[in-house]
Amino acid sequence: MKKKVDVAIIGAGSAGLYALSQVKKETDNFILINDGPYGTTCARVGCMPSKSLIHIAEYYSDRHDFEKSGIRNADKLEICIPDVLQRVRKHRDILVNYNIKKSITTLGDKALSGKAEFIDVNTLKVGDDEIHAQKIIIATGSTPVYDIAWNDFREYILTTDELFEQKDLPPTLGILGLGIIGLEIGQALSKLGIKVTCVHSKEFIGGLSDPDINKVMVSLCEKEFEMWRGGERASLEKVGDKIQMTSGKREVLVDKVLVSIGRKPNLKSLKLENIGITLDKKGMPKFNRQTMQIEDLPIYIAGDVNADRPLLHEAADEGRIAGYNVVNQQKSFKRKVPLAIVFTDPNIAFVGKEYKEIKDDVSVLIGSYDFSKQARAMLMNINKGIANLYVQKSDGKILGAQIAVPGGEHLAHQIAWAIEQELTVYQMIEFPFYHPTLEEGLYALLLDCIRKLENKKEGILEIPFL
Template identity: 45%
Template sequence: MQERTVDVAIIGSGTAGLSAMAQARKAGKSFVLINGGEPGTTCARVGCMPSKAMIQVAEDYHRRTHLGKYGIDGHEAMTLDITEAMEHVQDLRDTFVDRVLTNSTDDMPEDLFIQDYARFLEPTLLAVGSGEDERRIRAGAVVIATGSTPLVPAAWRSFGDKILTTDTLFELEDLPASVAVVGLGTIGLELGQSLHRLGVKVTGFDQQARIAGLRDPVVSDAAIALMQKEFPLHLGVAADIEADGDGLRVRAGEHAVSVERVLCSIGRVPNIGHLALESLGVPLDARGLPPFDANTMQVADLPVFIAGDVTGQRQILHEAGDEGKIAGFNAARGERRAFRRKTPLHINFCDPNICAVGERFDALDPATTAVGEIKFAPVGRALIMGKNRGVLRVYADKADGRLRGMEMIGPKGEHLAHLVCWCIQQGLTVGELLRLPFYHPVIEEALQAALYDAYAKVDAKNEGLTELAPLP
């Protein structure tokens, strides 16, 4: 069988794979992009973008419940056509997917973009396709960027389309009357709240005692209290599912509910079933993944690199893009250069936003950490918006005052999280941040108040006025 030779072979045409391809092009290397699943990124097809479209519809419709106190008449007469709403979500989803494909693979010649599954025969030898259509590709280096797929326990698969995931939810033309959301991480909480606000009877389950991946007990308690005001949450016990007439019955401990459908959002698993990774000749972990370096993305000591959601580590678009760039850079140049990763940033787009930045609360030493806190109830801008709910907590080093992390649930958290993330990455101290301007009235004043609270607990103090640096 004839072999084709390229400098770089990239398996997967999602965010990480496309970023790796851009690096190969930039280096002037020959490459081939191989994709065995649906083209287009997970974000555009079934992730970030359709979920945010649904969240926006749900938030806009939910806003009617608050309009009466502002003297706006007729708000109770607002109606929602679910079919039209889902068509809107799907239209936006298709627009985002088309943009990705138009700017990436649509116009690529067949010798550069192969729509088929690849498997390893050797670390640098791939078989693409099967049977008479099988072809082989010998590469100087290989990038694995095959993404991930929703995890559905084997015992639940027999329930067929009664089990929803993000792969199927956004395909619905209508919504069920009732849904149990099993798994209240970012995906489950965002979509659970949206479905509730669109008129679906929602019940949430999670075997963890906290939601949204929160680590700070104060923020976690506030988040649970706020979310429970919208739909019931049953936490700390694993859920079981059984058939119940035309629907399903979900039970967790003493709590049980009968629903039409279950949204399974308990995690994602790497897409590696077709890859034959055992052919790499290195040990595989319990998930079937090889060892790799998170700063070079190199697999063991092989000319093989791995990037994006398939790693199971930082399953977020900008992280997948960075990993693809690192993997593509090293694969195209024959290098093993290590790159510094960005400050961790997590944003849950439920209402209010739940965010975590930098080092997490449970990883910090209480003896060397100063915690600054502000509740949103008295924050002027939040009060005017009618969104003065939640709490923000910042973490700083007691000795030098450097900001190290934050967790929060509150309004406009997506913006506050970015500000804090940038400051942490720049190595700024609490005192330095307090010398930056804060306008009035803005949500950022909540961050300012939390910083003042932390500043009182750190040893590093500003000379002269806290807020103003003296002239030389």
Template identity: 40%
Template sequence: MKTVQVDVAIIGAGSAGLPAYRAAKAAGASVILIEGGPHGTTCARVGCMPSKLLIAAAEAAHAASHTAPFGVHVDGPIRIDGREVMRRVKSERDRLVGSVLDSVEAIPAHEKLSGYAHFIDDGLLQVGDHTRVRARSIVIATGSSPVIPQKYRALGNRVIVNDDVFEWNDLPRRIAVIGAGVIGLELGQALAYLGVDVTVIGARGRVGPLSDPDIKDYAKKIFSTSFRFETRAEVEAVERIGDSVHIRYRNDGGNVIEESFDYVLVTAGRKPNFDRLGLRNTSLTLNHDGGPAFDPNTLQVGNQPVFIAGDANGVLAIQHEASDEGRAAGTNAANFPRVFPLIRRAPIAIVFSDPGISMVGARYADLAPGSFVTGEVSFEDQGRSRVMLRNRGLMHVYADKATRKLLGAEWIGPDAEHIAHLLAWALQMKLTVDSILEMPFYHPVVEEGLRTALRNSVAALNATE
């Protein structure tokens, strides 16, 4: 057993850990990067990128099967080859992972360790059965893992999580998706567009991240045209029968429905990866779920030289946020006891569905009633959207009554991922809705729908004066 002494030890070499390593190095600290699992980041291996590859195939299939309204007729039915779809998904996924592996390979050998790390004491880690690391500061960037509720665990290889989808060699015939969050909606719709019979079963009325009741109701109707969508259902029993899964559930109307599926895809949330860390061997203050109690502004655990970044802290499980947190945690670890708060960017969330869902700034549910006005636009008769036959969507923007500043927005509609960036930039610049309307809006573009919503918010503000 060898012992290594460094200024900063970073546990986890993913979307937060790698930036933490680079930031600590840039601050002049001696650093060691520890990884027990596969390298390549969750985003590249089983998250953002492979899911977008599957969605891209789904969009191609959907577009090819909806050309007739334009007067463009394709002879014969569209043929979807599941093996070819998955072959491209895995091939491109491997290429993306490879680029991350190249960056890890470039790290000097003495600055990285392979093996799972756990605390022996404050500031002392054991990595695998071969190395002990004594560090002045430690960054926990161990990521998160999908949660599989107990009732599904007896299903063996018939219950899967999103990670497993990207290892398929072919597409299944029927699948049940448990959970109507972002992952459930994205993968559920993508598989449905690729010819899979999909049922999405939610429990609490959730439709992705949406909190605005009107937008949520509209989105539910949209997704119900892609797959069977039960937003408020109770799964009463699941049973594996051969290579199938039999599910009995009670829907919102009280009806009991029984169906069989090839797989059950569980998208019921994720939990931080703390199980292997031995946190109880330290003097760190732990919260009710066994994770470290930390300051979300500085990412520091209590007053200790320990920082937690990325999905492990559960604040914002988004790639660019994990990267920002990693840099902040690495910098603070290197400079401890001088610790600085993280300056966060404007909140932005995107669901890569059809049409897309976006949220910017404050959620509707978090705004104080009576303190804001809402500007609305329907994309159903919006010029460019109608031209492209992509005219489905409803948008709400929220403006503060006192300052006229943009507070946030929630919507489902065409090109939502691009419009979201415009609004996030405006929000980060603390612009009023009047100032945003002074910006150029070309004709004819989908962004003219945003202009309509902003104009309606201005009219509502003026009516309150």
């Protein structure tokens, strides 16, 4: 079959579907090509099921506070991992089906199953079909990084894509990689009573780069589970019916190993090199973050596949931008303030400028607040963690933050939205902070910045003159 379309979208994940929502506004003549199961990474194997697991882990972990809170027999609670996983899958299925139903089922022959390969900049081969498209959007997502050497004992290895498909989990688990996903899952499984040993080749965990925050988060995590940080990459070997995990002089026998050492873009099978696109050392094409266009070609790249900001809300924006631009006069769009949240206990979050961008900048100061003293957090037995706010010395403008604090997911939004509006700490501290809330921790953080700033405000700090 040969087919001519205005737009071909490769990939029916989050980015592809958001692109589709824009494309549909202008043309009916499109095709959505998908290889493998429908449903987004986010809903199928990513954000959604992990949050369900984390929530149950928190439930179960709360029992440690029960006795001192006046709730008896917490020691009688028992966890049933198969039921936990079933619950997680049930949640996942509801959300996957909801997403798919919303978007795919009505497409009919506009949806095509198969692997796409570039013939020229306007032509794709999908199995025996040839699609000629005026514009093409690549939104093929990513796949967990995996070492084929592990194929010798494949049944002992779990990728994060496979974790939630398990019927049960063993008593001991090695975890390779404590990035964002590894730390979320590793901590949750540990709270669920699985003995995890985590190996991480860096000193910084959970994507952190601010040493203050990392130090606190590491010390909190070390109370919960074993971590080997900053050593050699772990080597795996099958020993009897276990896996021996070795890093330097440390070794441990575990029942299985969960691999969470990153995800790689699904680019290779597209054969971009066939059509003369220059790829960098990592095999990535050059694209414009404001338009999502690759070079000046009729090809756009959106979502995890471009490896720029592999987060759902960014994939949504990138899909929308690409989708808009393939059916309209091309525009450049303003991208959002960077915001990433790690759903650990306490929540890690990164907002705005990164630590490495400000650490040597003498025009920036760092305000800090220790949430172990925070009143509301204390009332909820979650008083721990720390937040750093990066502020421009000249005027108190908020530039960025790294935090690992209770309720961090909410505070991270509040800080991100302040940065979007280019607010200063002086403006933000005039907002109402209700009592007793975790937001008062943010107030204390702003106050610390203001104490360190030289420009003092006249009148009352928290209340402007009329």
